[in-house]
Each structure stands twice: as structure tokens, then as C-alpha cells.
Amino acid sequence: MEKQKLRYLQQLLYRTRDTVDEYVTEIRELEENAWEFYHHETSGFNRDELVGMLVLDGCFIIELFRKYSINGLSRESDTIFQSEQLRFALRRDLILLENQLPFSVLYYLFSKTRRPDEEGDLIPLALAFLERIMPNEKLTIVNNTQPEDLKHLLALVHASWGHQLSPAPNVPDEKWKFVNSATELKEAGVEFKILETRNVFDIRFIDGVLKIPRLCIGDYTEFPLRNLLAYEQCHLQRHQRKYVSDYIAFMNCLVNSPRDVQLLRHSKIIDSWVADDAAVYALLKDVYRFVLIAPRNFSYSQVCVKLNGHCRRRQNVWMANLRRNYFNSPWAFVSFLAACVLLLLTFIQTLFSVLSYTK
Structure with a gap:
């Protein structure tokens, strides 16, 4: 050179x-x-x-x-x-x-x-x-x-x-906690959808749907992330937003296993060009080792509060179980519908039997 x-x-x-x-x-x-x-x-x-x-x-x-x-x-x-x-x-x-x-x-x-x-x-x-x-x-x-x-x-x-990430109002440290993995969130009724934007930091949670922009992951991805993280950790002042660190910390919460990577990939949120889901998981975990966040200025604290609030509501978990166990395929839905019809007919038959006995 x-x-x-x-x-x-x-x-x-x-x-x-x-x-x-x-x-x-x-x-x-x-x-x-x-x-x-x-x-x-x-x-x-x-x-x-x-x-x-x-x-x-x-x-x-x-x-x-x-x-x-x-x-x-x-x-x-x-x-x-x-x-x-x-x-x-x-x-x-x-x-x-x-x-x-x-x-x-x-x-x-x-x-x-x-x-x-x-x-x-x-x-x-x-x-x-x-x-x-x-x-x-x-x-x-x-x-x-x-x-x-x-x-x-x-x-x-x-x-x-x-710079395109609009800073959300700060949430006090004691009022928010990190969220569960993507698999656990799905079991609690959270739906994952891709957000069509080129601003990778624009993560939203609206009406039970976690919307995340596409993250392209290839052999080159780790390199810019490491250097941007190093710049944030070494040169930014305490009051300045650490966008990349916050984003990696949030994605690390969602990805706790290759199974979580698979879920996000099927939702088209992760666009992977590497060997397999285990390699993506290892990459994100390796990059996360360099992350230090400021809890008072965490960019996704409000998203965490909303997600955790959603997961604490039992009806959301029940509905998720119902959809997963009975509505996950057309045949499961038909079986569930047939069982409901059979139960209804049994109830009607019992009702008529009781009425005729009363007369």
C-alpha cells in the first residue's frame, strides 16, 4: 500500500x-x-x-x-x-x-x-x-x-x-429490566415483524408486536460493530447516547440460543449470510463482550418496560398457548372447531334430556 x-x-x-x-x-x-x-x-x-x-x-x-x-x-x-x-x-x-x-x-x-x-x-x-x-x-x-x-x-x-434514532424519554433505573429471549417472548404472546426502514436502530413495540428493522449479518459484520463499540466506550462522554452499545445489548437479550436466531430469521429480522444460526449466535455473543451501557440513558428502556408489562399479563400467555396448540395449522384449527361443535351438541343433547325428564 x-x-x-x-x-x-x-x-x-x-x-x-x-x-x-x-x-x-x-x-x-x-x-x-x-x-x-x-x-x-x-x-x-x-x-x-x-x-x-x-x-x-x-x-x-x-x-x-x-x-x-x-x-x-x-x-x-x-x-x-x-x-x-x-x-x-x-x-x-x-x-x-x-x-x-x-x-x-x-x-x-x-x-x-x-x-x-x-x-x-x-x-x-x-x-x-x-x-x-x-x-x-x-x-x-x-x-x-x-x-x-x-x-x-x-x-x-x-x-x-x-443519528436517526430519536432518544426516548429516560426511564429510572429501578423501573425497567432487560427483556427475555425471543423464544420466551413469543411464548408470552409477542409477535415479531420486520420494520421496513433502513434505520437499524428503530425498534418499536406496538399492540403486542415487536417491530425490528432487518439486520444483515455476514462475515464482515463483526468488524464495524467492534470498532464503533470501541469508539463509544473510549471517546463518548457519559451524557452522550451510545446507540450501537444499546442496540447490541437489546439484541443480546433477544438472542440467548441459536433457536432465537432461527425465530428472528424466520421473521426476516435477521438476514444471515454466515454458516448457520449457531454462527450468528456466537457472533452476537462475542461482540456483546465489549458492551457497557448506561442504564439511565438506555435507548430501549421504554420498549423493555412495555414488553415486560405485556408478558406479565396472564391473558396474553393464555392466548399465545391457545394459538400455538390449537391454531398453528389448518388441521389443528379444524380439530379444535370439531371438538367445540361436538361439545356444543353434547350440551344441547344433555339440555333436552333434562327438559324432557322435568316434564
């Missing part, structure tokens, strides 16, 4: 007619913030090496985003664009928490090298390239997001993937 980075830098300098010394001089002015950004990780760097790394990697990243989205930039003979597998590996590298560059450096280099006729800005170009690695492949530009508000690319991905 070092050869590819140098090649992209040369192409950028040729197109802009700039010199690399200009970039180095400008980045040196941002160096102090960059040094603080890396703090403990800079023990093996001197400051000249840090500036060189920022210029080389930063130019490579912005050129990569441009070539992916902007027509007219040569890609036919580009090694990176001849291999989808290589682009996927680049996406993985770009959202690694330990690989992040300060967004201020990326934005400066993008602005410095931008042509007068160039359409698009850095944020939409970055999201267009990075969203292909995310479950459900949907990243939305957050209104009023300014480059100076962003720490790095992973922070941009986090804000874009989670």
Missing part, C-alpha cells in the same frame, strides 16, 4: 500543480493538534515523521474518496479499482479506531486540492465510500454537521449511522 499511496500523491500533485512542500508547511501548523490527537501512540514518532505520515496518508484517503465517487478521474488502470476485495480491505482499515487521522487534516488537504469546478464535499464523499462495509449499507449525512465537529472518519460513521 505504500507504493499505492505514493502513486496517488504523485497523481494529486500533477493535477493540482502543487508541491508536497506546500502541504507539509500547512500541516505543520496543524501539528500541535495532531500530536495531541495521537498522544500515547506517538512514542515511536518524531514530529517530522508524524507530518510526513499525515500528508501521505491524508492525500491518499481524499484521492481514494474522489476516485470512487467523481466521474472523470482515471480508474481503469488503477489497481485499487480492479479489485473489490482490495477496496473492502481499505474500508476495514479506514474505520479501525487505531488508524484514524484527525478530520481537520483531511479537510484541509481536501480543501487545498479542490478544483473550482469540483462538485461534492468531503463528508458525502467519505460516507459514499465507507457505507459499503456497514450492516444495511446506509449512512445518512447529519444536518448541520460541520467538519470542525468531527474527530475522525470513525466518528463521522458513528454519527451518520446512529
